[in-house]
Amino acid sequence: MSTNQEKKATGEQKKVGIYICHCGGNISDHVDVEKLAENVKDLDGVAVVHTNTFMCSDPGQELIQNDIRDGKVNRVVVASCAPSLHELTFRGAIKRAGMNPYLYEHANIREQVSWVHHGDQATEKATGLVAGAVAKALRLQPLEPIRVEARRHATVIGAGVAGLRAACDLACRGLEVALIEKSPFIGGRTASLGRLVPTGEQAEEVITQIAAKAMANDKVTIYSCTEVVGFEGFVGNFRLTLKRKPPEEPYSAAEPQKIRMDHLEKGEFLPAAGIFPGDVPDKEQEIFLETGAIVMATGFRSYVPGEGEYGYLHSDKVITLAELVELIARYPDRRGRFLQVKGKPVRRMAFIHCVGSRQIPGIHEPDQDGRLNEYCSRTCCAATLQAAVQIRSSFPETQIFDFYRDIRTYGRGQEEVYREASRQRVTFFRFEPEDPPRVQKSSGGKFPLLVSVKDTLTFGEQIDVPVDLVVLATGMEPTPIKELVEMMKLPVGADGFLQEVHPKLRPVEVANTGILLAGTCQAPMDVGEACNAAQAAAAKTTAMLARGYVELDPFVARVDPERCKGTGLCREACPIEGAIELKERQVDGKTVVQAQITPALCTGCGICVAVCPSRALDINGWTLEQYEAMVDAIVAA
């Protein structure tokens, strides 16, 4: 039978093209692609079936475009990987060929088929999914993206180095910027550091430079002592409520006497606190802000060891790397025979790496909140060795012993610091996580503490090192921002850091459109890496807001006025404030109350569709009719 001729004869009918991808062999090693093509080619409405090694490659996309241009197809089904990877790629290709990009349906035969099933079963399941997609494609309507006006204004939350960097770049590209910082100072954790590894630059200079740039730019408004307490709206049109209130606490952990802020000048650097942005509020105030995009830059906090973890809190001679670094930073020019800590000379000291990082379930205990930090904190190895080198050169008689699992001086210039530490005769011991070093008070003897370890560099020899000081190279944890996470519905990864959409495809965006990530709120990074991330986020933000409008996917609820009886059940069920409203309307001279959708707010979740008693609601691109047809087709296949 000449199905093709028949189909051609009927002219303007719906013609579905099916494009099946081998994905190199990712799909075709398990799904019999040719058989799949055979199985679906005679389905109702199917005009052409093609296969290709990589449908997403240029030749693959061209195949689709040529069929569209030649009038062979007016609906497209691609059977390939997950739509999260390539739905946008194919919609783009279709659009360039002059067809409405929403006349497209994606069948996921990789993640849902070839990666989990094998043999005939795989081909069978793929057939079902493609048949379902075809059934849906036949019922698709052309759609237009929702265009909403966007404010040329961005908000950055957190004024550490990442937040400052992002704010400067956004302002440079002409956006108004609100920079929100909860402390009275800007600069973040970098303000507590000294010589930065690997360049040896002074953290104070680095942070003062970028802060000065932000303060000098009249497009940047700095809100210190401020937190975000209210959040609504959508990309282009977020509405934030800020609370600015007088500081209550002293700001320097190292100098806990109350700091008189009225004596500080704008731009002044206060060690371990940061740069004073000019004022502190004397009374609480609420501020409302309308903004187009939000860059998260809330940074990290240092891991705090548990009581007794390597002797922490049991001896005041056990301190963290953050404390040591702050100490060295305050007295950069101090020299002597021995490093002095808490008024005592340190003759021998030990560093222990990976404290609160690289924790392994079953070996390490979670903290009281159930956190177990399985990740590497990335910055502590280099920072430890930098501190060691600095101490060895300023205090030549202080001996240093370094207990590590792996030395991770990965970055440019960092390996040199490692080599320098060895040259300066820092003694290294390596341990396995199962056999960590033990820190004990020594009984008698010349040194207060004893560190013992099974050293795997000397073939598992048991070694005891008496020392005056133990420094724990504590890792990074995300700054706790539970309220923000809940309010803004931010995605958080298993490691507790904010989670990007995809580390390679969309590395600085979260799933919520219009919210971006900069710096260590996303993962441990050093200053340079945090600035790179911040600039990448700023570039995305400017691209998004530059045109003054943003386009959103049209997959939102729509109301059928013929059916809506105005029960309001949908409004009650809708989880988004303001997405559905009941409005009065004139119908044949009578006033009726009906549901009305604000498309920019609707997330297309479909809850309203489920509760409507009169089937008056549907989600564009995902209608009940389409679902039913898909289910029927899958069952029939």
Next chain:
Amino acid sequence: MKETLRLQYDALVIGGGIAGLQSALDLADQDFKVAVIEKDATIGGKMIRLSKVFPTLDCASCITTPKMAAAAHHDNIDLFTYCEVNSLDRSQGRLKASITQKPRYVDPDKCIGCRQCEYQCPVYVPDQEQGGFNLRKAVYIPFSNAIPQLALIDVEHCALCGKCAKVCPTEAIDYFQQPEDFVIEAKTAVLATGFKLTPMDQKKEYGQGQIPNVISSLQMERLLAPHGPYQRVIRPSDGKEPDSIAYVQCAGSRDLSLGISYCSRVCCMYAIKQAMLLSGALPLADITIYYMDIRAFGKGYEQFFQNAKAMGIEFVKAKVGRIEQGENHNVLLRIEEQEGDGRVVRREHDLVVLSLGMVPDWNPAGICPVGTGDDAFIKCVRPKLAPTLTEMEGVFVAGVAAGPKDIVDTIAEAGAAAMEASNYLNSSASGRAA
């Protein structure tokens, strides 16, 4: 004399790997006009040649092709492939790049990528795109997802038999094509010239690339790729499925004897990744990684490493002193164990992979006045606050060109370079100094 063609853009990107493409896209999305110059016949850089990528184990093609296609189809981006940059200087506030289009011996306006020429060509050449394990023709399209899909003739091997010209349906073959010079002018530039592997032939102790069944990590990427040379993992010398595979870490990094003192930053992770993929492909094979430190520092990387350990991949902390040819095509390693009792031991493996490091693919000396660091990568003048700034005004750097890094860090840096470049365009447009 023919007048040289002069083209005007806002930004010029040198290098069409993932760094260059991402920078170009981020600039183009801000409505700047961008030219991308690539010396290869296709864009995509190393990433398009990989198998799957850590830490998500996405297939590399699947993530690279959309970026390649997005750049190729972007209204604000023009791609210039198979081009050489002869010089890049600044005069009167503009950058001027003088460029040579190398001859493909195929007319790019006529070629439709049908590959008829390739099918007819009688000459076979080892295909470097497939690790040298496969053969390709003397006229060829680099690979199935290359962009652009244009054939080129490898003149070194072409027998000038005329078969391709005869079969080409559009008469695109042109044996007499000449190099063409042209000029691109732009206000700003991003250098994204990437890396090559440290050469295999330098280290005497590791056999200088002469021992069969000692392969490079990029060759292993091809063996593991779904559309690789054999479609499965076998060792090159005799086609045997290897039962025991070893990785030699820091081969060509952290090695003062080679003058390469730095860590190449990706080889620990790619070795772990390949080991995981191998244990999927060859469930019975023993896989050993000889390492000094495992540097799994990125987001999700340590967890990836711990998973590999849990899967039974053997990690041995040891320095490989010497690699020698063993019996039955096997490879002998002499290692100084650092754990255990520390003797020098010999271990035999069916196949050995060198986790080679990265060296820069391009030296700007004599072409443009940007300096390089002791490590020969392009020097960053403000590595903390603006890591993409170079010594030359308005010229920025991204990706491995500025020192080894993985794809995630490369993409972030490419975004940062685009930001700096757009800031520069902005400030020069409004007459302010940079």
